[in-house]
Structure formats: structure tokens, C-alpha cells
Amino acid sequence: MKGFDSSNLEKISNSIQLCKCIIETYRDCLTFSSHSSNIISSLKDTFETAYNTYAERNHKTLLPLNTDNIPEKFKSQNSHYIITLILPLLENAIQAAPNDTEIKINFNESIDTICISNSCETMPNLEDLKTPGYSSKENHKGTGIIIVKNLLSIKDRGTLETTIDKENNIVIQTIKLNKNE
Numbered sequence: 001m002k003g004f005d006s007s008n009l010e011k012i013s014n015s016i017q018l019c020k021c022i023i024e025t026y027r028d029c030l031t032f033s034s035h036s037s038n039i040i041s042s043l044k045d046t047f048e049t050a051y052n053t054y055a056e057r058n059h060k061t062l063l064p065l066n067t068d069n070i071p072e073k074f075k076s077q078n079s080h081y082i083i084t085l086i087l088p089l090l091e092n093a094i095q096a097a098p099n100d101t102e103i104k105i106n107f108n109e110s111i112d113t114i115c116i117s118n119s120c121e122t123m124p125n126l127e128d129l130k131t132p133g134y135s136s137k138e139n140h141k142g143t144g145i146i147i148v149k150n151l152l153s154i155k156d157r158g159t160l161e162t163t164i165d166k167e168n169n170i171v172i173q174t175i176k177l178n179k180n181e
Helices: 006-033 043-057 079-096 144-156
Strands: 103-108 113-119 158-165 170-177
Touching: 043 079, 079 103, 079 113, 079 144, 079 170, 144 158, 144 170
Parallel strands: none
Antiparallel strands: 103 113, 113 170, 158 170
């Protein structure tokens, strides 16, 4: 085609992949929430179900999910939205974590913050984690972080910040939510 730039085809392909991943994440959200009616009875139960399913899918033997401070519902946001934000990060954490380690989800409702932290078999470079499309997994598009950032950017609902605790070999993903409209 005259005037057609091959980079446009790549952008279209990436957009389609991103849409597919968002749909898959939302489907998982509905699956893990309540098998009969898709009503979320408890965020804690939903995350524990997702954690166990993702660990099994990825052939991981991990310590139980640290859910000590997960509220039944997050007061300032819709529960399906919260779950849709956390699931891609939770699956990434499970895939990166060595066996027999702990993954934590830490809610702080007073400042509308959620942190997901995990040890890594191989510590990633912080700049790589901030690069759109980066993945430490072979033949993978690296869409988890992009999905969360896009969901947060819609109507300026919040931000995602990645930090690395090199001393303890831990990656921390922090979701800072803005107050609901």
C-alpha cells in the first residue's frame, strides 16, 4: 500500500493485544468474584481464589497470599474495578516469584493505596519495568502493567508506581487511587 507505514500495523496489533488482555482480565474478575452470580462477596475471597488459580496455572508452590488487611469492599471504588486493576499485577507477581515465597497485597484505605509486592527469581531492572511492552517472560507481550496504567488513566482515576527494594530483592507495584467521582 502506498503511504502505509509498517509501524502503524504494529501499533494496531499492539492495541488489539491490549484490548484482548483487558477483556481476559475482566473475564477472570467475573470468574473469581462469585461463580453463580458474578457478585463480589469479598475482595479477600476473590483475591485468594485468583491467587490459587494463577499459582496452579503457573506451576508455582507459594506461601499463602498475605491478605491480612484486605477489606471486604474498598470504600472509594467499585470492587470489580479494584479486582480488574489487581489481577494482572497479581499474576505478574506469581510468575516472577520463586517457589516457597510470599506475595503481599497491602490495602491502605485512608490514603487510597494498594501495594502488591513479591520476591523475584531474577531481579528486573526498574527502567525495564517502566518500558511499555517489557516482559521478562519469553514470547510475551508484557501487557499487565500497560493494562493497569490504561485503566487508571481513564478519567484520571489514579497512578501506578513501580519500585524495587534491592536489599530484600522485592518488586513493589503501588496503585494510588484518586477519589471516585
